[in-house]
Amino acid sequence: MPSISCHGKSALLGLALLLLLPLSARADIYKYVDANGVVHFTNTPTSSQYNLYLKERSSGSFSGASSGDGSIRAIISRHAATFRLEEALVRAVIKAESGYNPRAVSKKGAQGLMQLMPETARLLKVRDPLDVDENIRGGSRYLRLMLDEFNGNLDLALAAYNAGPNAVRRHGGIPPYVETRTYVDRVKTYMRNYRQGKDAWL
Numbered sequence: 001m002p003s004i005s006c007h008g009k010s011a012l013l014g015l016a017l018l019l020l021l022p023l024s025a026r027a028d029i030y031k032y033v034d035a036n037g038v039v040h041f042t043n044t045p046t047s048s049q050y051n052l053y054l055k056e057r058s059s060g061s062f063s064g065a066s067s068g069d070g071s072i073r074a075i076i077s078r079h080a081a082t083f084r085l086e087e088a089l090v091r092a093v094i095k096a097e098s099g100y101n102p103r104a105v106s107k108k109g110a111q112g113l114m115q116l117m118p119e120t121a122r123l124l125k126v127r128d129p130l131d132v133d134e135n136i137r138g139g140s141r142y143l144r145l146m147l148d149e150f151n152g153n154l155d156l157a158l159a160a161y162n163a164g165p166n167a168v169r170r171h172g173g174i175p176p177y178v179e180t181r182t183y184v185d186r187v188k189t190y191m192r193n194y195r196q197g198k199d200a201w202l
Contacts, residue, residue, distance in 0.1 A: 051100040072100070072113075072132060079137050083144035089154075090140055092190035093161065096183060097139075102132050114139025158184045 031051060033039050076094070080087045097115040098104035110117050112135035121129045126138035142161065149165055150156035159174040160167075162183045167175045174181060 045101050045103065049099060072136075075133050075136050076140075079140040082137075083140045085140055085143055085147075086191075088191045088194035089187075090136070090143070091194050092187045093139065093143065093158075094136070095190045096187045102135065103130060111135075112139075114142075116142070154188070155184055158187050 031039060034049075076087055076090050079085075080090045094100055094113045097110075098113050100113065102113050104113070104115065105111050106115060108117070111121070111129035113132060114135050116124070116126060116129045116135060116138050118129075120142060121138060124138035124141055126134045129135050129138070143157065146157040146160040146165060147154070150160065150168065155174060156168055159180050163175050163177060163180045167177075167180075174184060
């Protein structure tokens with residue numbers, strides 16, 4: 001499947017070329033900007049550096065990731081409201097977990113935008129962890145469960161989301177794992193940025 005890299009004004013031309021592909025070759029379009037300012041578009045992301053840029057509708061047309069009832073933005077908003085979560089928190093967790101790559105699969109087997117482990121997905125009745133709506137619903141519900149479990153303590157809830165609630169209980173706080181401590185700080189930083197409007201939607 002195609003991948004297009006371009007710089008500056010040619011980025012729009014590159015995107016246009018990707019959109020001109022036959023419908024049979026299209027899919028959601030992902031984008032990332034590398035350290036040299038080169039914009040990369042693809043419909044087959046190979047790393048979590050790619051963020052969802054345009055989502056294909058069932059008709060074969062595309063909708064921006066920040067518009068439309070079926071967009072990631074609308075899905076996050078709906079499930080955040082259902083589970084009494086701040087949208088900035090859900091956005092931040094998705095950013096930290098998968099970089100907004102709905103097809104992300106970790107070495108440990110965690111899947112989708114909010115990186116649900118298979119056993120967690122089953123617990124949350126998520127049949128397809130790679131389905132955007134199901135994944136965000138399951139991940140949001142799990143965030144609410146962790147917040148309730150640890151009396152609304154965000155640090156502990158995030159640590160539990162990353163390392164599991166048993167690890168948090170066993171250590172009486174954030175486990176002494178570099179990955180988990182870094183994860184908690186990263187999510188909180190993303191959340192602050194989203195609250196302040198410093199980052200684009202994705």
